[in-house]
Amino acid sequence: MSKRLGWFLAGGLLVALLLAGVVSNFASGSPDGLDATARQGCTFDADDEITGGTCMLQQEQGHQMDGSPLAGYGIRGIDNEWLSTGLSGVLGVLLTFGIGGGVFWLARKRKSPEEANT
Amino acid sequence: MDDVQAMHIANGIVDGPVSALFAVLAVLALAFCVWRARADLDDRLAPMAGLVAAFIFAVQMLNFQVLPGVSGHLLGGALAVVLVGPWVGALCVSTVLIVQCLLFADGGLTALGLNITNMALIGTAAGYLLVAALMRFLPKTPGGVGATAFIASVVGVVVASQGFVLEYWLGGTTQLSMTTIAGTMAGVHVLIGLGEGLIAATTVATVARVRPDLVYALRRYRKTVPAVEMADAS
Numbered sequence: 001m002s003k004r005l006g007w008f009l010a011g012g013l014l015v016a017l018l019l020a021g022v023v024s025n026f027a028s029g030s031p032d033g034l035d036a037t038a039r040q041g042c043t044f045d046a047d048d049e050i051t052g053g054t055c056m057l058q059q060e061q062g063h064q065m066d067g068s069p070l071a072g073y074g075i076r077g078i079d080n081e082w083l084s085t086g087l088s089g090v091l092g093v094l095l096t097f098g099i100g101g102g103v104f105w106l107a108r109k110r111k112s113p114e115e116a117n118t
Numbered sequence: 119m120d121d122v123q124a125m126h127i128a129n130g131i132v133d134g135p136v137s138a139l140f141a142v143l144a145v146l147a148l149a150f151c152v153w154r155a156r157a158d159l160d161d162r163l164a165p166m167a168g169l170v171a172a173f174i175f176a177v178q179m180l181n182f183q184v185l186p187g188v189s190g191h192l193l194g195g196a197l198a199v200v201l202v203g204p205w206v207g208a209l210c211v212s213t214v215l216i217v218q219c220l221l222f223a224d225g226g227l228t229a230l231g232l233n234i235t236n237m238a239l240i241g242t243a244a245g246y247l248l249v250a251a252l253m254r255f256l257p258k259t260p261g262g263v264g265a266t267a268f269i270a271s272v273v274g275v276v277v278a279s280q281g282f283v284l285e286y287w288l289g290g291t292t293q294l295s296m297t298t299i300a301g302t303m304a305g306v307h308v309l310i311g312l313g314e315g316l317i318a319a320t321t322v323a324t325v326a327r328v329r330p331d332l333v334y335a336l337r338r339y340r341k342t343v344p345a346v347e348m349a350d351a352s
Contacts, residue, residue, distance in 0.1 A: 061130035101168020
């Protein structure tokens with residue numbers, strides 16, 4: 001990998017870290033397009049519990065990974081919402097880059113076919 | 119509520135058999151993508167693909183308001199297609215969805231095949247068809263590639279939203295009007311697509327200005343249009 005590409009990747013990663021680590025705290029808390037569609041037809045109380053009607057959301061079941069320390073884009077044990085969201089975003093970016101980049105790097109085509117056997 | 123919320127299909131919304139069917143479909147399609155992606159993945163594209171996945175993860179956290187009480191976030195298919203091509207691009211979006219599902223408990227594990235089908239496969243495929251068509255006649259400049267990303271994003275997001283409508287029609291767990299669901303999903307995703315288009319256009323135009331050699335769409339389609347060089351040479 002060339003040095004120039006290394007600088008570009010570092011710059012891009014820095015932008016992603018800032019977006020996920022800082023800007024994420026300014027994101028809208030409203031349900032997204034899919035979630036809003038899933039809530040259509042039901043009424044909700046102040047605690048966001050379904051009070052009546054018929055909607056997709058009534059059939060929703062819990063997530064298998066709800067016990068994950070990063071569940072719901074926060075870090076279990078950190079009460080400060082800004083810190084919790086921001087740090088989970090930073091971890092997410094690094095993990096995605098590490099896992100994605102690692103797999104793509106291993107799967108890339110090598111220059112000579114002999115090297116690919118390792 | 120400032121927390122980033124769950125944003126993909128949760129467990130239980132679509133029934134087990136249909137979820138399983140789409141899980142099989144997603145595995146087969148991703149295996150095909152891996153096979154095709156290997157031809158594109160070289161020493162330059164592989165780390166770039168890791169960055170694209172990390173960037174999509176970051177931007178998916180940034181929900182923007184599209185209507186009172188309704189937000190949206192980038193899906194990333196068209197952005198990935200322009201920067202790393204369709205096969206690697208679908209794998210980038212899938213990587214994000216798998217990380218979000220397994221580590222962030224977002225998008226049900228049972229529903230992972232549904233989410234991958236909609237966002238990584240359908241959205242990316244629709245975006246790719248538009249990129250392939252538009253790059254034939256739009257200028258190979260930051261502006262041209264930005265306009266391509268914008269249009270491909272809007273269409274890709276709306277088509278991806280209809281993937282959910284199809285899945286819900288096949289295996290929805292509540293009796294609801296399908297025309298209402300299709301209309302609501304399409305309408306709100308036009309707005310989300312416009313937001314995604316602006317983000318994707320800004321991103322690819324910036325990369326095209328700094329490092330045009332790292333933009334797959336510019337590399338890929340430049341080869342097929344050597345008209346400028348030929349005209350200069352004659």
